[in-house]
Amino acid sequence: xxxxxxxxxxxxxxxxxxxxxxxxxxxxxxxxxxxxxxxxxxxxxxxxxxxxxxxxxxxxxxxxxxxxxxxxxxxxxxxxxxxxxxxxxxxxxxxxxxxxxxxxxxxxxxxxx
Amino acid sequence: xxxxxxxxxxxxxxxxxxxxxxxxxxxxxxxxxxxxxxxxxxxxxxxxxxxxxxxxxxxxxxxxxxxxxxxxxxxxxxxxxxxxxxxxxxxxxxxxxxxxxxxxxxxxxxxxxx
Numbered sequence: 001x002x003x004x005x006x007x008x009x010x011x012x013x014x015x016x017x018x019x020x021x022x023x024x025x026x027x028x029x030x031x032x033x034x035x036x037x038x039x040x041x042x043x044x045x046x047x048x049x050x051x052x053x054x055x056x057x058x059x060x061x062x063x064x065x066x067x068x069x070x071x072x073x074x075x076x077x078x079x080x081x082x083x084x085x086x087x088x089x090x091x092x093x094x095x096x097x098x099x100x101x102x103x104x105x106x107x108x109x110x111x112x113x
Numbered sequence: 114x115x116x117x118x119x120x121x122x123x124x125x126x127x128x129x130x131x132x133x134x135x136x137x138x139x140x141x142x143x144x145x146x147x148x149x150x151x152x153x154x155x156x157x158x159x160x161x162x163x164x165x166x167x168x169x170x171x172x173x174x175x176x177x178x179x180x181x182x183x184x185x186x187x188x189x190x191x192x193x194x195x196x197x198x199x200x201x202x203x204x205x206x207x208x209x210x211x212x213x214x215x216x217x218x219x220x221x222x223x224x225x226x227x
Contacts, residue, residue: 042203042217056214102215104157
């Protein structure tokens with residue numbers, strides 16, 4: 001079956017611009033997670049959705065970052081006024097239940113110039 | 114809160130040799146433990162997980178790991194590696210109550226030499 005998909009695979013934007021990153025989870029998975037992986041580091045948690053609501057957004061670095069999941073399936077991570085330090089690979093994962101295995105997508109590589 | 118330390122950033126080994134990738138964690142609550150692998154230009158894939166029960170867990174591709182609560186470790190082992198095992202390996206921890214987030218180590222790059 002289809003895995004987690006993320007679009008775009010690569011995004012280059014100028015400092016100060018707004019970007020949206022999309023995640024399509026595995027069908028039927030109620031939990032969805034966003035992580036950020038900087039070069040040479042492990043992924044860092046950003047936000048976790050259970051259904052439509054953000055159950056834990058403690059990893060969002062500041063108020064320029066926002067994520068939504070309006071219908072409990074697709075999620076969009078939104079970054080306002082991008083900064084060069086936002087450059088990283090943004091990973092999305094989904095799981096069938098609260099403590100289930102998290103399945104990761106291929107990531108979106110964001111480069112802010 | 115949880116944290117993970119992977120003690121080696123790079124591990125070079127010869128093909129068919131055994132390997133151990135070390136992982137230590139800290140947590141104020143009981144945890145679940147995971148090893149993920151990231152092949153070049155691919156997404157993260159789960160190798161194995163410890164949720165409860167037997168402390169020796171077996172995963173895909175011949176890997177296994179042992180949970181040691183007293184030493185707060187979860188080292189990954191394989192008795193004989195192949196060229197195809199070349200990848201980045203990440204140890205991760207999740208508290209078994211409350212937050213569902215994975216906390217990852219910084220990764221260990223395993224390089225297999227012929």
